[in-house]
Amino acid sequence: MKKSNPFILLLISFVAYSVFVSGQNYNVVQTLNDHAGGITVMTTDPAKKMLIAGDNKGNLYFYDLATSALIRKVDANAAPVSQLRFNSNSDLLISATNDGEIKIFDFKKNKIIQSIYSPEYSGIRFVLFSIADGFIYFNGNNKLFKTRSDLSQTVNQIYNESDTLYDAVITNDRSSLIFTCGNIIKVLNTRTDNLRQEIKFGTSGIEHIALVKDTLLATWSADGTLAMWNYKLNQLAAEPIFFTKAGNPSPLTFSESGRLMCSGNIGTWARVWVPLEKQILQELFSHKDKVTSAAFGITDDILFTGSLDKTIIKWQKGTDKPPVIQKPITKQEVKIEPTPIPNAVPSDVKMATENVPEIIKGRKVLSTEKIEVNVSQLKIYVYDNSYIDGDTMSLFFNGQWIVDHYGVTKKKHEVQLNFIENTNNYLVLFANNLGKSPPNTAAIEFDDGKRKYFYRLSSDLKTCSAINFFYKK
Numbered sequence: 001m002k003k004s005n006p007f008i009l010l011l012i013s014f015v016a017y018s019v020f021v022s023g024q025n026y027n028v029v030q031t032l033n034d035h036a037g038g039i040t041v042m043t044t045d046p047a048k049k050m051l052i053a054g055d056n057k058g059n060l061y062f063y064d065l066a067t068s069a070l071i072r073k074v075d076a077n078a079a080p081v082s083q084l085r086f087n088s089n090s091d092l093l094i095s096a097t098n099d100g101e102i103k104i105f106d107f108k109k110n111k112i113i114q115s116i117y118s119p120e121y122s123g124i125r126f127v128l129f130s131i132a133d134g135f136i137y138f139n140g141n142n143k144l145f146k147t148r149s150d151l152s153q154t155v156n157q158i159y160n161e162s163d164t165l166y167d168a169v170i171t172n173d174r175s176s177l178i179f180t181c182g183n184i185i186k187v188l189n190t191r192t193d194n195l196r197q198e199i200k201f202g203t204s205g206i207e208h209i210a211l212v213k214d215t216l217l218a219t220w221s222a223d224g225t226l227a228m229w230n231y232k233l234n235q236l237a238a239e240p241i242f243f244t245k246a247g248n249p250s251p252l253t254f255s256e257s258g259r260l261m262c263s264g265n266i267g268t269w270a271r272v273w274v275p276l277e278k279q280i281l282q283e284l285f286s287h288k289d290k291v292t293s294a295a296f297g298i299t300d301d302i303l304f305t306g307s308l309d310k311t312i313i314k315w316q317k318g319t320d321k322p323p324v325i326q327k328p329i330t331k332q333e334v335k336i337e338p339t340p341i342p343n344a345v346p347s348d349v350k351m352a353t354e355n356v357p358e359i360i361k362g363r364k365v366l367s368t369e370k371i372e373v374n375v376s377q378l379k380i381y382v383y384d385n386s387y388i389d390g391d392t393m394s395l396f397f398n399g400q401w402i403v404d405h406y407g408v409t410k411k412k413h414e415v416q417l418n419f420i421e422n423t424n425n426y427l428v429l430f431a432n433n434l435g436k437s438p439p440n441t442a443a444i445e446f447d448d449g450k451r452k453y454f455y456r457l458s459s460d461l462k463t464c465s466a467i468n469f470f471y472k473k
Contacts, residue, residue: 026272026303026315030068030284035061038289039306041251042293043084045093048256049296052093054081058106060095064434065297068314076103078114078411087129087149088174094136096127101407102138104151114151118390121145126167131174131190139165144179146193151392151405152432158193169211176234178217185219185229193314199229199236205394212251218261218275220249226275241252244278262303264291270305286313347398351471355424356468360396363464365428369455370468373448376419378469380427380446381412392441393430393459396428405432408442419471428466429457 163182
């Protein structure tokens with residue numbers, strides 16, 4: 001008995017589906033507008049519980065995917081957010097900016113836990129967790145980098161290509177990284193970092209790719225060519241099973257079923273496609289500025305589009321409801337929290353008398369300054385006032401870690417200190433790495449109401465520098 005061609009069957013199913021959905025349009029059901037900046041990127045978590053968006057002010061917004069309620073807002077990055085990717089179990093979210101900053105948000109701890117930055121990483125177009133989530137891959141223009149996912153070790157450069165690395169995906173089993181270099185598709189073995197395969201396609205750069213149901217790779221080239229490639233047993237087919245001209249390339253967003261595709265990057269509207277049928281199902285008009293991103297909801301019937309007009313629009317099939325303007329939910333924003341008064345000192349910290357830390361994680365604490373203050377609270381600002389070389393540090397204050405694995409940048413990071421009266425209040429700089437130019441340094445700036453102070457703390461892997469605030473009413 002002759003076997004059926006699976007791609008013919010797949011094409012038939014797409015044709016049938018396109019007939020089924022014809023006449024069913026997406027309509028606006030809600031407009032989410034509580035955003036400080038224009039939306040630049042969106043994604044959903046693998047479990048389809050959350051919608052996460054980034055804006056051009058560096059903020060992250062976490063929405064309940066089912067209800068569209070804002071869960072939290074996080075001031076994450078110092079530049080527009082360009083990448084949002086999850087690890088395999090949805091516990092960690094990576095956000096990245098084009099200028100070379102990467103941060104990791106931990107959902108269990110409900111905070112950003114890791115950060116790195118370097119001008120060498122500028123031109124980031126992708127950042128992805130690798131096999132077992134132990135490492136991450138990311139690019140900086142034409143370079144491919146790899147580092148541990150806790151961002152605590154040296155970043156290794158794996159490849160330095162002759163052309164731009166445009167986009168990448170990683171397979172569900174995390175065994176293969178598929179990335180594009182100019183007009184070449186490359187498949188990398190994540191266990192060995194050796195290339196399994198290289199395929200040249202056309203003459204234009206392949207700017208966007210997506211993996212559909214882990215069996216089809218979609219590519220979109222600068223000349224407008226949209227193509228589909230069979231992916232099986234860690235290998236891409238030598239030739240695409242389908243290609244067509246689809247206009248200006250855009251980030252590729254596919255529905256949960258893999259049947260529909262949504263694209264933007266063409267103006268103030270988005271397009272919904274049945275790609276294998278070469279059919280535009282619908283064009284969505286309601287935004288007032290460029291549509292940058294899209295994400296399907298729990299089912300194919302729900303779609304979200306994000307725009308530089310600072311809104312996210314929720315669309316649904318078969319509804320004629322007027323747009324719903326979401327009221328701001330300011331109470332759920334993540335804000336700078338006062339540092340708590342310590343209840344117990346961590347076990348890896350050795351204290352001397354009168355609230356003086358002596359040893360932290362095996363490193364000696366060196367006091368550099370003693371400052372008398374007459375206020376119970378003080379806002380300080382932490383930043384790098386010299387060369388940005390990838391320093392990551394933590395701040396220890398009064399028995400608590402108040403800043404954890406923060407990648408120091410030119411942007412001033414605000415921290416509030418709560419002082420204990422009539423005793424020492426030690427602020428310790430702990431170096432998580434040494435960057436490219438040891439030691440690890442950070443500028444500390446504050447104003448006590450009388451005058452402005454500026455200090456430069458410097459720590460290495462053996463010692464920690466500190467400022468002692470002595471509070472008297």
